[in-house]
Amino acid sequence: MAYHKKEYYDQDVTEGMMDAYRRIIELAGEDTGREGLVKTPERAAKAMQFNTQGYTLDAVAILNSARFREDVSEMVIVKDIELYSMCEHHLHPFYGKAHIAYIPNGYITGLSKLARVVDVFARRLQVQERLTTQVLDALRESLNPLGVAVVIEAKHLCMMMRGVQKQNSVTTTSAFYGEFLDNHVTRNEFLKLIGSSLS
Numbered sequence: 749m750a751y752h753k754k755e756y757y758d759q760d761v762t763e764g765m766m767d768a769y770r771r772i773i774e775l776a777g778e779d780t781g782r783e784g785l786v787k788t789p790e791r792a793a794k795a796m797q798f799n800t801q802g803y804t805l806d807a808v809a810i811l812n813s814a815r816f817r818e819d820v821s822e823m824v825i826v827k828d829i830e831l832y833s834m835c836e837h838h839l840h841p842f843y844g845k846a847h848i849a850y851i852p853n854g855y856i857t858g859l860s861k862l863a864r865v866v867d868v869f870a871r872r873l874q875v876q877e878r879l880t881t882q883v884l885d886a887l888r889e890s891l892n893p894l895g896v897a898v899v900i901e902a903k904h905l906c907m908m909m910r911g912v913q914k915q916n917s918v919t920t921t922s923a924f925y926g927e928f929l930d931n932h933v934t935r936n937e938f939l940k941l942i943g944s945s946l947s
């Protein structure tokens with residue numbers, strides 16, 4: 749799949765989703781003809797496509813599009829990358845921050861591409877654990893680095909506004925590769941720099 753900036757709103761998909769949302773709104777007991785709701789199926793269809801646009805994007809192609817040859821081997825960290833995703837169990841949002849580090853092995857990538865890669869995987873139906881490892885795997889594949897670390901901290905609306913209804917719990921997931929697995933000094937340096945309670 750090529751890296752392209754897709755127009756998110758496919759006409760056929762929009763119409764199909766609009767039918768589905770109309771039905772959901774009716775089944776929830778509402779009147780789809782009510783003024784405030786007339787355009788809601790279309791808005792919701794477009795919002796859903798926006799929030800799942802990651803399926804049309806290729807993370808490795810994005811990283812490769814700004815990959816530069818560079819002989820540095822110091823840790824590169826981008827922290828506090830905000831993310832919005834959707835839990836695949838309830839279709840409720842989860843949101844928070846991703847922190848990414850890698851140790852180059854001859855190649856670096858554009859810093860913004862790290863944040864883009866988070867979005868590629870966040871804008872899908874997800875679980876936080878898979879999101880974390882998918883970001884790690886994309887970096888491994890594109891840059892063949894000496895190490896990669898990804899930590900994600902997020903709050904899940906499905907645990908807040910329904911279900912167990914806990915407002916303050918934060919879920920932290922992490923994935924490490926290479927130097928970050930083998931060398932606890934490197935890993936702790938990363939965790940300290942991102943201010944994580946894991947360190």
Ligand SMILES: Nc1nc2c(ncn2[C@@H]2O[C@H](COP(=O)(O)OP(=O)(O)OP(=O)(O)O)[C@@H](O)[C@H]2O)c(=O)[nH]1
Nearest residue numbers: 835836837838874875876877904906907910911912
């Ligand atoms: N591991 C993991 N679980 C998640 C994530 N997002 C939501 N969940 C959980 O998915 C689980 C689904 O559990 P089920 O028992 O099938 O669903 P449920 O009856 O709606 O569960 P409750 O949320 O406890 O009411 C819940 O425990 C959610 O908290 C995630 O990113 N990772």
Ligand SMILES: [Zn+2]
Nearest residue numbers: 835837838906
């Ligand atoms: Zn959920």
